[in-house]
Amino acid sequence: MSNRIDRRNSILINLTLWALTILVLLPFIWLIRQAGPQYVLSTRFVFMNQNGIVLAWLKNSLLFSLTALAISVISSVTAGFVLAILQIPFRKFLLFITLVTMLIPITAMALPLYVLVDKIHLTDNIWGLIIASSYYPFGTFLSYLYFVSAMPGDLIGMGRIDGLGDWGLFWHLGIPLSRSLWSVVIFFSFLNLWNSYQLPKVLLNDPRHYTLPMGLELLYGSGTAIVGVLMLIPILGVYLLSQQAIERGIFSGAVHGQ
Amino acid sequence: MAFKKKYRAAPLLMISPYLALMLFCGFIPLIYAIDEVSKPSWKNLNGSFSTIYKILGDFRVIPDLGHSIFLLVVYVPITIVSVLALSLLLDSTHVPGNTFMRLVFLLPGIVSGGISVFIWMFFIGNHVNWNLNNEAWIIAGVAFSSGAGSWVVIQYGSLRSIPHEILEAARVDGCNRWELATKIKIPMISRYIGYMGILLTASAIQIYSEPALLTKIGLPSNWWSLNQVAYSYAFQAGDFAAGTALSLDMLIPSVIIAIIFIRKTDFLKRSAY
Numbered sequence: 001m002s003n004r005i006d007r008r009n010s011i012l013i014n015l016t017l018w019a020l021t022i023l024v025l026l027p028f029i030w031l032i033r034q035a036g037p038q039y040v041l042s043t044r045f046v047f048m049n050q051n052g053i054v055l056a057w058l059k060n061s062l063l064f065s066l067t068a069l070a071i072s073v074i075s076s077v078t079a080g081f082v083l084a085i086l087q088i089p090f091r092k093f094l095l096f097i098t099l100v101t102m103l104i105p106i107t108a109m110a111l112p113l114y115v116l117v118d119k120i121h122l123t124d125n126i127w128g129l130i131i132a133s134s135y136y137p138f139g140t141f142l143s144y145l146y147f148v149s150a151m152p153g154d155l156i157g158m159g160r161i162d163g164l165g166d167w168g169l170f171w172h173l174g175i176p177l178s179r180s181l182w183s184v185v186i187f188f189s190f191l192n193l194w195n196s197y198q199l200p201k202v203l204l205n206d207p208r209h210y211t212l213p214m215g216l217e218l219l220y221g222s223g224t225a226i227v228g229v230l231m232l233i234p235i236l237g238v239y240l241l242s243q244q245a246i247e248r249g250i251f252s253g254a255v256h257g258q
Numbered sequence: 259m260a261f262k263k264k265y266r267a268a269p270l271l272m273i274s275p276y277l278a279l280m281l282f283c284g285f286i287p288l289i290y291a292i293d294e295v296s297k298p299s300w301k302n303l304n305g306s307f308s309t310i311y312k313i314l315g316d317f318r319v320i321p322d323l324g325h326s327i328f329l330l331v332v333y334v335p336i337t338i339v340s341v342l343a344l345s346l347l348l349d350s351t352h353v354p355g356n357t358f359m360r361l362v363f364l365l366p367g368i369v370s371g372g373i374s375v376f377i378w379m380f381f382i383g384n385h386v387n388w389n390l391n392n393e394a395w396i397i398a399g400v401a402f403s404s405g406a407g408s409w410v411v412i413q414y415g416s417l418r419s420i421p422h423e424i425l426e427a428a429r430v431d432g433c434n435r436w437e438l439a440t441k442i443k444i445p446m447i448s449r450y451i452g453y454m455g456i457l458l459t460a461s462a463i464q465i466y467s468e469p470a471l472l473t474k475i476g477l478p479s480n481w482w483s484l485n486q487v488a489y490s491y492a493f494q495a496g497d498f499a500a501g502t503a504l505s506l507d508m509l510i511p512s513v514i515i516a517i518i519f520i521r522k523t524d525f526l527k528r529s530a531y
Contacts, residue, residue, distance in 0.1 A: 009351070009435065010351040010352070013347050013350060013351050013353070014351070014353055014354075016347065017353055017359055018355075018359075020344075020363075021358075021359045021363075024362050024365065024366065025362055025365075026380070027381060028365065028377070030380050031377065031380070071275075072279075075275040075276040075279055078272050078273065078275070079272075079273050079276035079277075081272075082269045082272050082273040083273070086266075086269035086272075087265055087266070087269065088265060088269045088270060088273060089265055092526050094273075094277075094280075096516075096526070097280065097284065097285060098280070099456070099516055100288075100509070100513055100516070101280065101283075101284035101288065102457070103509055103512040104284075104288060104291075104506075104509055105466075105485055105488065105508055105509070107488045107489050107492050107493075107501055107502070107504075107505045108287075108288075108291045108488075108501070108502045108505030108506060108509075109283075109287045109288070109291065110492070110493075111291075111502075112287030112290035112291050112294070113283065113287050115290065116286060116287065131283075132283055133283075134279055134283070135276075135279040135280060135282070135283035137280075137284070138457075140276060145449050145450060145453060148449075148527065149419070149449065150419065165268060166266060166268035166269050167268055170272065180415070184411070184412070184415060187411075188408065191368060191408075195368065202493075232368065232369060235368050236361070239361055243357045243361075
C-alpha cells in the first residue's frame with residue numbers, strides 16, 4: 001500500500017516538474033520557430049558586415065571574463081576557507097563587510113570605482129575592468145557556508161595531528177573536499193562576469209574596448225538576437241562542465257561519505 | 259604580543275589577495291561614496307543631510323518605496339517558497355532529466371536583455387494595457403523568473419549534501435517525504451535559506467534591470483524603482499551625491515535584516531574544532 005502511494009507520488013512529482021519545464025521552455029521554442037532561419041542567415045551579417053567589431057567584443061569579453069574569473073574564484077574560495085576554518089583577527093567584521101559590500105547597489109559603487117581605476121591610469125582599459133570586477137563576495141560567502149558546514153571538526157583535528165599546517169589543511173583537505181564547490185563558484189562567477197553590463201558601461205568608453213553585452217546595445221535591432229543567442233553558448237558550456245559536481249551537491253565533501 | 263601568540267601568518271597571507279580586492283573594490287569605494295554624500299557640491303550646496311532631505315522629497319521616491327514594499331511582501335516570500343519547493347521536489351525522487359530541468363529553470367535569468375524582451379513579449383503580449391494594478395505583478399513575475407533558477411541550483415546543491423545516513427535513519431523511523439522535507443532537510447540547509455533571504459531582500463529593494471527591460475515593451479515609467487531614480491540622479495542628472503545617498507538608503511533595510519539574522523542564528527559561527 002505504502003509502496004503504491006510512494007510510486008504515485010513520484011509520478012505526480014515528475015509530472016509537475018516536467019509541466020513547469022515545458023512552461024519555461026515555451027517562449028524559447030516560440031523564439032526559435034519564429035526567427036530560427038533568420039538567425040542562421042544573419043550570423044554572417046553580424047560578424048562580417050560590422051567591420052569585425054563583434055569579433056573584437058568577443059575577444060574582449062573572453063579576456064575579461066576568463067582573467068577576472070581566475071582571480072575572483074581563487075581569491076574568494078581561499079578566503080571562504082580561511083574565514084570558516086582558520087583563525088584570523090577581525091573574522092566576524094570581515095564576514096560582515098563581505099555581506100555588506102555584496103548588498104551595495106552598483107549605482108553607489110560605480111563612480112568611486114571609476115575614480116580609483118582612474119588613479120591607477122586604467123580607465124577605458126580592459127585591465128581596469130578586470131581589477132574592478134575581480135572582487136566576488138558572493139563566492140566568498142558561499143565558500144564560507146560550505147566549509148563551515150561540510151568540513152567536520154574531527155577531520156581538521158586529525159589533519160592537525162598528522163602535522164598539517166594551515167597551507168597543508170587547505171591543500172590536502174580543503175581543495176580535494178571542495179571540488180563541487182569550486183564548480184558552483186566558477187559557474188556563478190562566470191555567469192556574473194560574462195553578462196556584466198553596468199560596470200563596463202561606466203569604465204569603458206571606446207566602442208572597440210566594449211564587451212559583448214555593451215556591444216549588444218549598440219547593435220540593437222540589427223542582430224541583437226543572434227549575438228544574444230551566441231552569448232548563451234559559453235554559459236551553457238560552463239554549466240554542462242560543472243553539472244556533474246552540481247548534481248553531486250555543493251556540500252558533497254567529507255560528511256557525504258563519497 | 260598577544261596578537262603574535264594567537265594568530266599565525268599563513269591565514270593572513272592566504273586571505274590577503276581577497277582583502278586587497280575587498281579594500282580596493284568594496285571598502286574604499288564605500289567610504290568614498292559616504293564622503294561624497296556628506297561633502298557640499300555645486301549640486302548640493304550644504305551637503306550631508308540636505309542631500310538626503312532632497313532625495314526624500316523627490317516626487318518619485320514615495321511611490322517607488324511602495325513598489326519596493328510590494329516586492330518585499332510578494333516577490334521575496336513567493337520566491338523563497340517556490341525555490342525551496344522546486345529544489346525539494348527535484349531532490350525527493352528520481353527525476354529523469356533533472357540536470358536539464360535545472361538548466362531550463364536557469365535560462366530566463368541567463369539570457370541577455372535583448373532576448374529577454376522577446377521572451378516577455380511572448381508571455382505578456384505586445385500591447386499590454388499597463389496600469390497600477392498589473393505593472394507591479396508583471397515586474398515581480400519577471401524578477402521571479404530571472405532569479406529563481408540560480409537559487410534552485412544552489413538550494414538543490416545544498417540539499418544533495420545532507421548526509422545519506424541521516425535521511426536513511428529518518429526513513430527507518432517512518433518519516434514520509436513531507437516530514438523528511440520539513441523536519442530534516444529544511445532545518446539542515448537553514449543557513450543557505452537565510453543567505454537567500456538576505457540577498458532576495460536586497461534585490462527586491464534595489465530592483466533595476468526588470469523595470470528597465472519592461473520599458474522596451476511599453477512600461478510607461480522610467481523611474482519605477484528606487485534604483486532607477488538613483489541611477490537617473492547619478493548618471494543622467496550628474497548629481498552623484500544624491501544618487502549615492504538614495505543607494506545608501508536602500509542599503510539600510512538589507513543590512514538591518516542581515517544583522518537581525520546574524521544575531522538570531524549561528525550564521526557567522528566558525529567551524530567547530
